[in-house]
Amino acid sequence: MVVDSRLWGKAKGLERPYPLMGHLVDTALIAGVLWDEALEAGQRERIAAALGLGMRDARQVVMLWAGLHDIGKIMPVFQDAARDEHPGHCAFLDELRYAHDRDRDSRVGRVGHEHATAKAIPGLLGALGYPVDGMAEYQLRCQVGQILGGHHGRYPLGIEEDELEVAEGGMVELGRGAWAQERHEHVALLRDLLGEPPVPQVEAVPVASAVVIAGLVIVADWLASQEHVVEGRLTAWFNRPEPGTPGAVRAHAAEMSALAPGIVADAGLGHAVFQARDFAEQFPEITDPHPLQRSVEQGLRDKVSGPGILLVTAPTGEGKTEVALHAATVMGDAVGGSGVLFALPTQATANQMYERVRDFALRNLTDSAQITLTHRDADFHERYQSADGSSATKGADTPESRVLSHDADHSAASGGDGVSVEASRWLRQRWRGLLAPISVGTIDQALMGVLPLRYNALRHVGLAGKTVVVDEAHSYDAFTHALLLRLLNWLGAMGVPVVLLSATLTGETARGLVRAYLTGAGVGSSAGLPTPGYPGWLYADGRTGAVITPSTPVGTVRSRALDITVRRVTHTYDPSVSDGRLSVVFEELEQLARAGGCAAVICTTVGEAQDTYTALRAHLTGIHGPGYTGWDDRASGTGETPGEGTLLRLLHSRFPAYRRAELTAEAESWFGRGDKKETRRPPLPRGAILVATQVIEQSLDLDFDVVLSDLAPMAQLLQRAGRVWRHSATPRPAWAAGPRLVVLASPAHGTAKAPRSWGDVYSESLLQRTEELLALRQGATVAIPGDVQALVDGVYAEEFRSQDPDELFRRDIGRLGDDMARQGLANLVMIPPPAVADLHGLTNSEADADLIATRLGADTVQLLPVYQDADDHRWLDEARTIPLPTRGSGRDGRFTRAEVRAVLNLVVPYRHGAWRAACTAEHRPPAAWRKEPRLARVVLLPHRVTPQGVRGSSFGDLNLRVDHALGLRAEDR
Structure with a gap:
């Protein structure tokens, strides 16, 4: 079982190629550590049962399979690939035992070694005693071929019946004679090193365990392929006498066994073991x-x-x-x-x-x-930035420059007892x-x-x-x-x-x-x-x-009577219209502006949120006088409370990444739990208003005295109501007699027709059902939580009694048809249930995972605002202190991770649309950006800086402009 050390497994960037046998051993032994340290005990038990073996034997089998992942590299077309970088290394190719096949093999096409592995494995495992009866797709040896052939991320097609009947699975590229002999010798030596793992006692592995094994093989291969690992093992391999002999390979394996746990630990893999504690011990801050x-x-x-x-x-x-x-x-x-x-x-x-x-x-x-x-x-989140990830880009003290030069605070990454x-x-x-x-x-x-x-x-x-x-x-x-x-x-x-x-x-x-x-x-x-x-x-x-289920009903500490007031409004932004949307908003917030308190106004679209914010700013100026500065957000993110008069903020999804993070943090500090030290709820009589979209609807811990909301489906309205009087310890203004949600609905009872500007954000069927259900309860409070489930279920009830049943029927048909279409589309794109036998269908898409969407309509373009002066120089900030970088500081002008993060912190998401067709060369990023995939997809949004102000970019009839207070503004020309 002497293996030829001239058969290489890794070569790129190395002083000399690393023998394949070394890489197979490395991968197998790292897989064993991953089995012990990364797989939880239940998964080990499931895989052992899936193989029909005991735990120790199952571990050895998985190690063997992992080690065999690159066996397809023993073929002429792969080994010949090292000639250019390492001439003379491939003497194996030039010996007589290969010469008689040279003419034939020079005519075959290139084939990936992972596909060669998939073809070679069934025959190699068959020689080890793996069952050879039955249909190919249900044979364990063929399934293992697919698992190992998928170590580059895609499972290959399953082997066909007729391919099992010919040598090397019918793949002539694998090579015969000495090539086949070397494959068998590599397998035999690896199997011997691992203590001769037994043949699994099953016909095939359940797919739910097969994919876990496949993932473990990939991780083991990646860890074994790290540059520092390969370089160290390469030196050790050739420092031994007679490399490739069983004794030398065994010594190599012994060294790797000692190194493998450290390699796995350095990567950050392992178990998360929590102390066995009851709830009170886990959350000592929750006294009750x-x-x-x-x-x-x-x-x-x-x-x-x-x-x-x-x-x-x-x-x-x-x-x-x-x-x-x-x-x-x-x-x-x-x-x-x-x-x-x-x-x-x-x-x-x-x-x-x-x-x-x-x-x-x-x-x-x-x-x-x-x-x-x-x-x-994720890289943009301040608390998650790596300790060495700060940007070297410097500029003046502007919001953008502070983002670009930010050094992350990592003091909270470790706790007591040395836990990190x-x-x-x-x-x-x-x-x-x-x-x-x-x-x-x-x-x-x-x-x-x-x-x-x-x-x-x-x-x-x-x-x-x-x-x-x-x-x-x-x-x-x-x-x-x-x-x-x-x-x-x-x-x-x-x-x-x-x-x-x-x-x-x-x-x-x-x-x-x-x-x-x-x-x-x-x-x-x-x-x-x-x-x-x-x-x-x-x-x-x-x-x-x-x-x-609970033995007794679950109680609540937040039982309350919620007043849901439906205000019928005309959907206009003219404040002079008495029943217009703005007039009602001004009326509802009048006491807050004069006596203090906290409120949220939740709008359906970004454009309407921007219009509402702008109108409220003008209205509050009329209340507080020309010196009103509560809207001024220049101090946002600095820990200071700015301005005079009612505080006013806008929050939605179309802000630059850094700005949205600042605004979110500020909102949490103003409207979060009053017993948290970082919360600075504006003291009465000062008021604070947050105008927002659905971004504050979920998970954010915000607490308001009153919430005004556009009409939305019942579930969304109840979510928003969860932000009203959320914390019992919060001080309330005198005008806030109890939790109150104001719903801005259609002007005429029963119509519930969405404004044209809403598009298809919400189903008109659900809007009508919600509006009618609320109308039936007008004047009666909603018991929280007692009435919630009935309201949520009631909106979807088949026997729903509508005042306009014909219109509701038409809308219901549209909603159900849309749901069926979406479900059908999901069935077309997702993988089959876990009863599937062939693994190929689990990875057969060519889509880029960075671009794929798991939510329809979520596709966006990343816009980067750039500011041009009269000389057409481009800058990343309006003050023109930070030049647009045309290349990175890394080798060959590449961008470092920190530089990529710094630029992307300034981008603004905007929906795809016809406007993209109007993009020209001026919207393309610099050529050097194309080397970094995340920068290559950025679309530049030029802004012209003039003495009269800043102008955005026009795309046909659409103008896009980024404003510090409003975010990205999309306006018809």
């Missing part, structure tokens, strides 16, 4: 847990013995986040691993949750465990975020695991080691909801514990989510699932399907 928190703690205690799903339904402010974190530790411990993924609907909510999860981890981990923030713009949670450089790279022991991110990162994208095996192995928490489970359209159901199906099949949180979920939707998980777990459809109480919870066991 809420009834929901007590109920879940007591209900799950000693009841959870394996994977399962917990559904928690309760109004905002009942402590669902703490419930989820506590439950995640309990449920994770039951499957032998306590890793957590907290998935949220938006980047802003994910950023906020990252802070809370990080603080929880620092208090409760037994040892260090790294936490990643996983969404497209800061993510490693390795985990911060593409595709790797979910591999961390703890992750916080947008739901999209998990949902992409059920889209046929490259490297979705990494998402699968990342999810497999965690308890997955899905917050705001009610907040998605039919397309995304269908993806969520398929994700739950897969999580059930993989034995992953799941926690679902929702404030406004219909009973049928709640049962459907739980049913999807149990179906994947193989415990039936559970058609008789009960509807959880409100507030309440339901736990379903993933092994038996048994359901646990």
Whole structure:
């Protein structure tokens, strides 16, 4: 079993090629450490059962498979590729045992070594005693070929029956004779080094375990392929006498066994182990847990013995986040691993949750465990920026320059007892975020695991080691909801514990989510699932399907009577119209402007929010006088409270990234919990008004004395109502007699017709149903939480009695048809359920994961405002102190990660549209930006700076301009 050291596995950038055998051994041994340190015990048990083996033997089998991932590199067309960089190395190619095949092999085409692996593996494993009977797609050796052939991110097509009947799977590129002999010798030596792992006692591996193994193989290969690892092992390999002999390879393996744990630890992989504590010990700041928190703690205690799903339904402010974190530790411990993924609907909510999860981890981990923030713009979040990631770009002291030169504060990345949670450089790279022991991110990162994208095996192995928490489970359209159901199906099949949180979920939707998980777990459809109480919870066991619900009704500390006032308005922005929208807004906020208090005005579109803010600023100037400066936000982000008179702010999604973060933080400080030291709620009699869009609807911990909202579906209105009188300790102005939500509805009862400017933001069917249901209750308060579930379910009731049934029927047909279309589209694009046999369909899409959307209509363009002077010089700031960088400071003009982050912190998202066709060369970024994918997609938005002011860019009939107070303004010319 002497292997030829001239057969290389790694060559690029090396002094001499690294022998393939060395890389196979390295990968196998790192896979063993990943088995021990990264896979939770429940997954190890599932894989062992899937292989029909004991735990130790299963570990050895997975190590062998991982080591064989590059066996396809033993072929002429691959080995010949090193000739240019390392001439003379490939003497193996020139010997007589290859010469007779040279003419034939010079005529064959190039083939990826991963595909060669997939073709070679069935024959190689067959020689080891793997079963050779049965259809190809159901043979274990063929399935292993697909698993290992997928180590570059895409599973290859399965091998055909006729290919099994010919040598080397019918792939002539693999080479015969000595080439085949070397493959067998490499396999035999690796198998011997690993203690001759047995043949699995199954016909095939269930796909839910196969994808976890595939992900582990990829991670092991990546860790073994790191430049510093390869260079060190290369030197060691050739420093031994007679390299390639069994003794030398065994010595190499012994050294790697000692090094592998450190390699895995340096990458940031491993377990997150939480201390076994009760709720009060985990959250010492909560001196009196809420009834929901007590109920879940007591209900799950000693009841959870394996994977399962917990559904928690309760109004905002009942402590669902703490419930989820506590439950995640309990449920994770039951499957032998306590890793957590907290998935949220938006980047802003994910950023906020990252802070809370990080603080929880620092208090409760037994040892260090790294936490990643996983969404497209995670690098922009100040608390997540790596310690060496500050930008070298300097400029004057402007808001933009402070962003570009910012040095992140990392003092909170470590806690007591030496526990650290800061993510490693390795985990911060593409595709790797979910591999961390703890992750916080947008739901999209998990949902992409059920889209046929490259490297979705990494998402699968990342999810497999965690308890997955899905917050705001009610907040998605039919397309995304269908993806969520398929994700739950897969999580059930993989034995992953799941926690679902929702404030406004219909009973049928709640049962459907739980049913999807149990179906994947193989415990039936559970058609008789009960509807959880409100507030309440339901736990379903993933092994038996048994359901646990609270033994007694769950109480609440936030029981209140909510006044929902429907004001009928004409949708006009002319303040002189008495029943116009602005006139009603001014009237409702009059007492606040004079006596103080806090209010939110929630608008449907960004444009309407900007118009409302502008009108309110002028109106408040009339109240406070010409010296009114409460709208002046130049001090925002500095910790100072600016201006005089009523404070006024605008918050929506179309601000530059850094500016939106500043505004969000400021809103949390003004309108957050009054008992937090960082909260600076404006003292009475000063008033504060936040004009916003739906961005404040979910997860942000904001508290207002009154909320004014455009008409929206019932679930959204109740979400917004959760921001009214949210915290009992907050001081209230005298005019605020109780919690109040003012809904700005249609002028005529029963019409509920959305203004044209709203487009298709909301279904007119749901608007009509909501408006009519509220009209029936006009004058009666809404009991929170007692009436919430009935209101949410009532909007969707089939027997809904409308005052205009014909119009409602027409609108219902449109809504149901749209939902069916979205569900159908989801079925077309997502991967099949986990009962599939062929792995190829799980990664057969060519779409770029950075561009794919898991929510319809979410596609945006990243606009970068640039400011041009009279000489056509371009700047990143209006003060023209920071030149537009044409190249980076790295090698060959490349941009560093910090420089990329600094530029992207200034971009503004805007929807795709016909305006893109009017873009010209002036909107393209500099040529050097094309080397960095995230900069290459940026669209420049030139602004002309003149003595008369700043002009934006025109695209046909549309003008786009970024304003510091208003954000991106889109106006018809």
